[in-house]
Amino acid sequence: MSSTQSSTPLLSPQLLAQLERLELVSRKIFRGRMKGERRSKRKGQSVEFADFRNYVSGDDIRFIDWNLYARLDKLFLKLFLEEEDLHFYALIDTSTSMDFGDPTKLHYAKQLAAALGFIGLCRADRVKIEALGASRKNPAPALRGRSSMWRMLDYLNSIEPGDNIPLAQGVKDFCLRNSGQGILVLITDLMDKNGYESALRFLLAQNIDVYVIHVLSQAEIEPEVSGDLRLVDCEDADIAEITVSRPLLNRYKQTLATFIDGAREFCTRRGMSYLMTSTETPVEQLVSNYLRQRGLVR
Amino acid sequence: MNFISALTTFQWLLLAAVPPAIISLYFLKLKRHPVEVPSTYLWTRTIEDLHVNSIWQRLRQSLLLFLQLLVLLLAILACLRPGWRGTNLIGDRFIFMIDTSASMSATDVGPSRLEAAKKHALGLIEQMESSDVAMVISFSDVPRIEQAFTNNRSALRQAVNKTSQTNRRTNISEALRHASGLANPGRTSQAGTSDVQVADALPATMYIISDGGVPAVPDFAPGNLTARYVKIGTASPKNVGIVAFSTQRNPEKPGQLQAFARLENSGAEDVEVEVALYLNGGLVDASSENVPTDAAQGVSFVLNDINSAILKLEVQYKDDMSLDNTAFATINTPRRARVLVVTPGNDALKFAITTEATARVADVAFADPATLDTKEHETLALSGAYDLIVYDRCTPKVMPEANTLFIGRVPPADGWSAEEPKPSPLIIDIDRLHPLMHLVELGSILIYDSLPLKGPEGATSLIDADNGSLLMIAPRKGFEDVALAFELVGEYPDGDVNAKTNWPRRKSFPVFVMNAVRYLGGARASLDVQGSQPGQPVKLRTEAPTDQITVESPTRVRTQVQREGQNLFVFSRAEELGVYTVREGSEREAGQHFAINLFDSRESDLVPREVIDIPYFDEKTEQVGLRASLAEPSRKEMWKLLLIVGLLVLVFEWYVYNRRVYL
Numbered sequence: 029m030s031s032t033q034s035s036t037p038l039l040s041p042q043l044l045a046q047l048e049r050l051e052l053v054s055r056k057i058f059r060g061r062m063k064g065e066r067r068s069k070r071k072g073q074s075v076e077f078a079d080f081r082n083y084v085s086g087d088d089i090r091f092i093d094w095n096l097y098a099r100l101d102k103l104f105l106k107l108f109l110e111e112e113d114l115h116f117y118a119l120i121d122t123s124t125s126m127d128f129g130d131p132t133k134l135h136y137a138k139q140l141a142a143a144l145g146f147i148g149l150c151r152a153d154r155v156k157i158e159a160l161g162a163s164r165k166n167p168a169p170a171l172r173g174r175s176s177m178w179r180m181l182d183y184l185n186s187i188e189p190g191d192n193i194p195l196a197q198g199v200k201d202f203c204l205r206n207s208g209q210g211i212l213v214l215i216t217d218l219m220d221k222n223g224y225e226s227a228l229r230f231l232l233a234q235n236i237d238v239y240v241i242h243v244l245s246q247a248e249i250e251p252e253v254s255g256d257l258r259l260v261d262c263e264d265a266d267i268a269e270i271t272v273s274r275p276l277l278n279r280y281k282q283t284l285a286t287f288i289d290g291a292r293e294f295c296t297r298r299g300m301s302y303l304m305t306s307t308e309t310p311v312e313q314l315v316s317n318y319l320r321q322r323g324l325v326r
Numbered sequence: 327m328n329f330i331s332a333l334t335t336f337q338w339l340l341l342a343a344v345p346p347a348i349i350s351l352y353f354l355k356l357k358r359h360p361v362e363v364p365s366t367y368l369w370t371r372t373i374e375d376l377h378v379n380s381i382w383q384r385l386r387q388s389l390l391l392f393l394q395l396l397v398l399l400l401a402i403l404a405c406l407r408p409g410w411r412g413t414n415l416i417g418d419r420f421i422f423m424i425d426t427s428a429s430m431s432a433t434d435v436g437p438s439r440l441e442a443a444k445k446h447a448l449g450l451i452e453q454m455e456s457s458d459v460a461m462v463i464s465f466s467d468v469p470r471i472e473q474a475f476t477n478n479r480s481a482l483r484q485a486v487n488k489t490s491q492t493n494r495r496t497n498i499s500e501a502l503r504h505a506s507g508l509a510n511p512g513r514t515s516q517a518g519t520s521d522v523q524v525a526d527a528l529p530a531t532m533y534i535i536s537d538g539g540v541p542a543v544p545d546f547a548p549g550n551l552t553a554r555y556v557k558i559g560t561a562s563p564k565n566v567g568i569v570a571f572s573t574q575r576n577p578e579k580p581g582q583l584q585a586f587a588r589l590e591n592s593g594a595e596d597v598e599v600e601v602a603l604y605l606n607g608g609l610v611d612a613s614s615e616n617v618p619t620d621a622a623q624g625v626s627f628v629l630n631d632i633n634s635a636i637l638k639l640e641v642q643y644k645d646d647m648s649l650d651n652t653a654f655a656t657i658n659t660p661r662r663a664r665v666l667v668v669t670p671g672n673d674a675l676k677f678a679i680t681t682e683a684t685a686r687v688a689d690v691a692f693a694d695p696a697t698l699d700t701k702e703h704e705t706l707a708l709s710g711a712y713d714l715i716v717y718d719r720c721t722p723k724v725m726p727e728a729n730t731l732f733i734g735r736v737p738p739a740d741g742w743s744a745e746e747p748k749p750s751p752l753i754i755d756i757d758r759l760h761p762l763m764h765l766v767e768l769g770s771i772l773i774y775d776s777l778p779l780k781g782p783e784g785a786t787s788l789i790d791a792d793n794g795s796l797l798m799i800a801p802r803k804g805f806e807d808v809a810l811a812f813e814l815v816g817e818y819p820d821g822d823v824n825a826k827t828n829w830p831r832r833k834s835f836p837v838f839v840m841n842a843v844r845y846l847g848g849a850r851a852s853l854d855v856q857g858s859q860p861g862q863p864v865k866l867r868t869e870a871p872t873d874q875i876t877v878e879s880p881t882r883v884r885t886q887v888q889r890e891g892q893n894l895f896v897f898s899r900a901e902e903l904g905v906y907t908v909r910e911g912s913e914r915e916a917g918q919h920f921a922i923n924l925f926d927s928r929e930s931d932l933v934p935r936e937v938i939d940i941p942y943f944d945e946k947t948e949q950v951g952l953r954a955s956l957a958e959p960s961r962k963e964m965w966k967l968l969l970i971v972g973l974l975v976l977v978f979e980w981y982v983y984n985r986r987v988y989l
């Protein structure tokens with residue numbers, strides 16, 4: 029458990045400079061509430077030409093290409109790309125188990141949320157970062173515009189670990205309060221003894237573009253333990269007695285691999301993007317490489 | 327399989343308490359170190375299936391316990407000293423007698439019978455309890471105490487291991503006397519009292535480890551001694567050995583030399599062998615001989631007369647003993663005998679002793695009886711200047727350092743005496759086997775009178791007559807004195823000096839004189855020097871007077887031998903078989919050679935005997951004679967193997983503990 033991580037800045041100036049060039053991408057077509065800086069798949073009113081189509085009665089005659097009519101003697105409608113905004117949600121698991129690792133998984137989650145949120149703010153998207161289960165005491169602000177970065181960072185810094193509510197409960201709360209479409213990035217370690225499946229199903233019902241970022245500390249991927257141990261669960265004080273041996277460690281790694289594969293398969297089958305990352309992987313690398321490959325940013 | 331406990335009862339009780347202690351330690355709850363983790367979710371799932379069959383899991387995880395118990399079990403087994411085919415030793419005092427005679431070099435049991443005997447003895451020593459005492463005696467024709475009574479087993483093992491092979495014959499009687507003396511302390515008798523035992527009788531068990539080829543021992547009282555005979559050797563070994571080899575000049579054809587050998591086959595089958603004769607290393611003759619089983623075969627070779635040579639006879643046949651496949655004979659340059667004849671005048675004797683034949687082997691000088699009183703003669707006679715002095719009708723004041731032949735007089739030495747002359751003796755018997763009487767026929771010999779001779783202790787009569795011995799021979803300090811009881815020429819009662827016997831007119835007289843010159847003059851020794859057997863002392867004489875000689879063995883070991891008597895050297899280290907070279911004084915050239923050969927039918931007969939012929943009453947068989955104990959090979963112990971396995975298990979446990987490898 030490390031508290032020193034909170035003192036390090038969530039976003040470094042170099043990272044900020046790097047992030048400014050990126051934008052969030054949604055694989056689904058959503059109707060934004062406001063005109064944003066985002067080119068929508070919808071055709072609409074902007075200066076950027078997209079296509080022609082035949083005129084049908086009832087179309088706005090202001091968009092008829094009169095030059096073309098003069099040449100071809102046919103009515104064509106000029107279509108322009110619509111620019112719109114995007115709703116970006118980042119949902120951070122703040123259970124006690126997230127407060128492990130060096131840096132802690134929670135700190136890593138905050139960094140990641142801040143980076144993605146900053147990208148959204150730069151592109152005038154609607155950004156909402158929320159801690160699971162924290163909505164009642166510390167409701168998350170909906171942010172827009174680059175100037176809101178400090179508010180976002182303040183909110184992130186105010187998030188503390190310790191809200192040990194089940195993952196499903198937290199997600200359900202979020203879904204009830206946020207019905208809008210957009211991109212949702214769930215940053216969690218998925219370590220819920222009730223299972224993560226029901227939680228993800230709530231998100232599925234939202235028709236939202238879901239990214240599950242599975243954060244694990246290095247100590248969970250490669251446990252460095254030895255001897256006869258009594259493992260105490262920091263959330264529910266559950267006890268597991270083990271005698272560490274090479275085969276046991278191999279078996280643990282097998283279990284972990286099965287767990288990761290299970291989560292990946294569950295997400296992939298349901299059209300969600302799944303990405304497992306270790307706290308050892310720098311956030312810059314994660315955002316600029318892995319998330320780019322996954323299509324969350326470009 | 328049987329066990330010998332290596333621990334006392336108390337130690338066993340202590341050892342028995344260890345396994346329960348180890349098991350109870352394992353049942354104590356393991357104190358685990360608490361560690362806080364983010365979630366036990368994955369760990370629980372990891373160890374979930376391990377809990378499915380928890381009893382098996384517990385057993386599996388107790389591999390260390392099993393290994394520790396296994397190590398302990400092996401240690402306990404090792405303490406029990408399990409072994410096979412061993413027999414219990416009888417009693418608590420043992421005498422291990424190991425045969426080291428020539429026949430024990432046979433290789434019918436590998437690597438040799440002696441090695442097998444040693445191995446057996448070591449096996450018996452292994453079976454000894456810590457309080458038992460034992461001694462080790464090795465014997466050939468003489469016993470040797472390798473280790474006196476001790477309970478130090480490593481000293482006993484060392485003594486057995488250092489027992490070495492000899493080329494000697496077997497004679498167990500001395501060894502038995504040693505063993506018996508220790509088990510049956512002597513008794514003392516004092517006038518007027520009954521026998522008093524000087525020490526407690528110490529019963530002991532004697533293990534004779536041998537092939538049984540020992541001569542009978544008629545006078546042995548085992549007393550407190552229990553005897554066991556451990557027979558070494560296979561039932562049907564094969565061996566063809568040379569048991570005799572000698573050379574002789576052909577008496578009928580001068581200039582020819584004959585070599586005789588005798589081969590014996592102790593194997594179970596008739597064999598055809600090649601016999602090769604080498605002269606100074608070069609092959610001169612060979613023959614193929616068929617030697618029937620359990621029988622002997624004579625072989626002879628004819629050679630041209632040789633002055634000096636080393637003859638080697640070799641049987642080319644691969645058998646179980648190689649020692650008796652080669653025999654040597656030596657022919658030394660004939661040493662001319664120095665003979666002095668002291669006579670007042672005797673034409674017959676002079677005629678017989680100055681023949682061409684005697685001139686070839688001897689230098690004969692004549693002297694008057696008056697010279698016996700001169701100082702010069704005394705000095706010469708006492709310095710060994712003569713080999714033979716013939717006293718015809720005279721006697722010296724002091725017996726000379728030489729062989730003597732007295733004619734018609736009694737030697738003035740201790741033990742010799744004669745009665746008054748008796749007339750006309752009639753010859754009854756002649757000892758034809760004696761070299762002096764070789765080819766001497768005494769039929770129709772007339773003798774005027776004779777002195778009935780009485781010789782000293784050890785004297786042998788060569789011619790017996792009706793009124794006493796006519797010719798006697800007796801030893802004296804390495805010399806021999808011969809007395810002829812009648813005069814050849816003498817004075818009759820009427821004062822007439824004339825022949826007193828007609829013997830000089832017979833052919834046998836010059837033959838006798840020649841025999842005397844050869845035998846007493848030492849000329850005989852020039853051909854085939856005393857072929858001795860290993861371990862026997864060899865008497866050597868030199869050409870010229872010297873104080874020491876050097877004897878070089880077949881393996882080039884040189885030994886200085888100091889003079890013992892007048893011109894007599896006794897070499898007692900003839901242990902090796904082969905030809906020895908003698909150098910006189912500081913001479914570099916080899917003076918003479920002599921050969922040491924095994925020549926023993928008993929040693930060459932390799933078939934192990936079932937019974938050793940000693941007066942021992944065997945209670946089991948109720949027969950006299952020591953029979954081979956059945957099935958009594960040495961004990962094979964496995965405690966070393968157990969300890970090694972235990973050590974390996976311990977290493978494996980260490981590996982498991984460190985690597986935490988569970989099956």
